[in-house]
Amino acid sequence: MAVGQGADRGLDDIRAKVEAGERLTHEDGLRLYETDDIHTLGELANVVRERMHGRRVYFNVNRHINYANVCVLRCKFCSFYYPFGKSADDGTPQAGDLVHAATPYELTVEEIVSRATEAYENGATEVHIVGGLHPKLPFSYYTDMCREIRKACPKMHIKAFTAIEIIHFTRIAKPRMTVAEVLTELRDAGLGSLPGGGAEIFDDRIHEEAFKNKVGEVEWFEVHRTAHELGIFTNATMLYGHIETRSERVGHLIKLREHQEVSLAKRNSHFNCIIPLSFIPDGSALGNLPGPTGLEDLKTLAVSRLMLDNVPHVKAFWIMQTPKLAQISLDWGVDDLDGTVVYYDITKREGGSDGVTHQEMTIDSLRRLIGEAGCIPVERDTLYRPVERLADGSWRVAS
């Protein structure tokens, strides 16, 4: 059946399950992916989303800071890293090199605090910090970063560090530390939550072929399990549209769902949000791949909503899915558009090789995207509590 030719009656049994609030199987997830009836898929995803959130769509006022791009790893899907050990004078990638950023950089703690403070003074409620695995920066760099931001911006939530960075910190700390010790020290210094990156696709084949030197699912889940035990909220991601199959994506979502089930029952916090990240091949060692189409993006967001029935929020990160598609996805199960972002070095949807990383969305633009989709914009903080803006320009978490 082609798009627009009517409802796929073959999905009726899945519709019945969705309407009854029953959990979907791996096979259901694959059938949802394989249907050409994109409209029914969106309608089903919206049944779940509206049950949870009505027509509310969340966004936040945030600022991303990528503290350093120097990295000891060479993940094939990454266009952000600059290889550690390569001379800065010879920064331009040569024929035969794995593709990587043209120039290395690392920010001082003072520079990071200055950027965070500027954002805070402009109303940001969150700073989102991640970077490469820099072998020379000591663990104190990261704790100082959190502590100084906390001092300069007392109300701002610090969401920082992917699971691989946390594992990296356990190894560079002197003496070496456990995951729980690293997370506790960071939390004591001001860390509020983990952003959830670095999950990629939980599958041995993908791990071996695309990012074999990076920690895999065992370590990723260990970090998130420990965070949840400590009461630190986290998000989860899935990088899709490179060398993985749809079945492997559905398997990834089910592993997240199983983890969440235990966190909800036995731990002190859980995943707040799933962020399916659309792979952008430009500038990566997988630059020969076409990347996902718009329909594949919509399907992945909708299938994520339907499979992850126990994760509260599904985010379309507009940098990856584009603002226009992110807006459309609000009728395919999505209830969150991330935030104002401002600077994002990890991927650039357009003009990626020119070094331009200014990618900003205004609050008015976010509200317009959401309102035109027939939804109700709700500014939230990192933990999804509504934020109230006051007449004097300050803000508070609404009670």
Ligand code: SF4
């Ligand atoms: S994805 Fe992260 S760990 Fe891998 S090369 Fe890029 S910065 Fe390094």
